[in-house]
Amino acid sequence: MREILAQAEATLANAGVASPRVDARLIAAHLLGCTPLELSFQRVDVDTFAPDYFQLIQRRATREPLQHICQSAFFGPLELRVGPGVFIPRPETELLAEYAVDTLKKLYQKHRRQLLVADLCTGSGALAAYIAHALGEKVHVVAIELSEDALPYTRTNVAPYSNISLVRGDVSTTMLRGMDMIVSNPPYVPETLDLEQEVYADPHMAVFSGANGMDLIPTMVAAVIPSLRSNGVIMIEHDDSTQEAVKDVLAQHAMSNITGHRDYADKPRFVSAVYSPAT
Structure with missing residues (x-):
């Protein structure tokens, strides 16, 4: 097994994969149905394992996303089903999810009722599932997604949660009422050909938003802000070049208390704000 893993790692490194050792081990673990830490204890028939394994390694060497090969992506404590047609959730979005949960806990302490949350451009359902998992019946989440290609994955990922309602809809026209919080990881990347190859495996409509990455956000905000309760909160992820534009x-x-938040790499990543309509 050690020699097989080393060969796979070399293949991925030569292909320019950013984390060849990690990916080689994750693919092996996926194929064997174990965790990467358990690989050293697996008894493997090399003649049976190697052909299937190196077929998957060659797919990764073409820069097919690891998550498509393994058919899953981890998001906080959750393992989500993903594949071609749905956006793969990124670790940076976990910061928005954590902040949303912390804020909702404070709102629940204040109001002592079930809180209504909308997750716009839900994609895989990552944010909706994270919030529903963390807070249980303290919240009800309305997850909104437009893409017919993404929705089968969304349905699978939100199915365990009775406190999520999935709606197929356009976030620029969807009408909601009485929301305590709106969260969104919308398409926000400026059109470019300079990103890592894996990014282009995600659906274009889930990633890119015009020349400056801001084609959707203004329209979406105008459509959904009236659905917030007074003192309701909105959180929007954005490109690291557009935080001031989103503000x-x-x-x-x-909106008041408009605040920018940074990610693990200390780059601007999302904005939060409180709805304060004139009375």
Whole structure:
């Protein structure tokens, strides 16, 4: 097994994969139905294992996303089903999810009732499932997704949660009412050909949003802000070049406490704000 893993790692490294050792071990663990830590204890028929394993390694060497090969992506404590047609959740979005959960806990302590949350452009359902998993019946999450290609994955990922309602809809026209919080990881990347190859395996409509990455966010904000309760909270992930632009959009819509948040790499990653309509 050690020699097989070393050969796979070399193949992936030569292909420019960023984490060849980790990926080689994750693919082997996926094929064997174990965790990477258990690989050293697996008894493997090399003649049976190697052909199937190196077929998957060659797929990864073409820069097919690891998550498509393993058919899953981890998001916080959750393992989500993903594949071609749905956006693969990124670790950076976990920061937004954690902040949303912390904020909702404080809101629940204040109101002592079930809170209504909307997850716009839900994709795999990552944010909706994270919030529903963390807070249980303290929240009800409305997860909204437009793509017919993404929805089968979304349905699978939110199925365990009775406190999630999945809606197929366009976030620029969807009408909601009485929301305590809105969260969104919308398409926000400026159109470019300079990203890692794996990014282009995600659906274009889930990643890119015009020349500056801001084609959708202003329209989405204008459509959904009226659905917030007074003092309701909105959180929007964005490109690291557009935090000020997102703040400006929110400032046009009776929002207060507009705050930028940074990610693990200390780059601007999402904005939160509180709805404060004139009374």
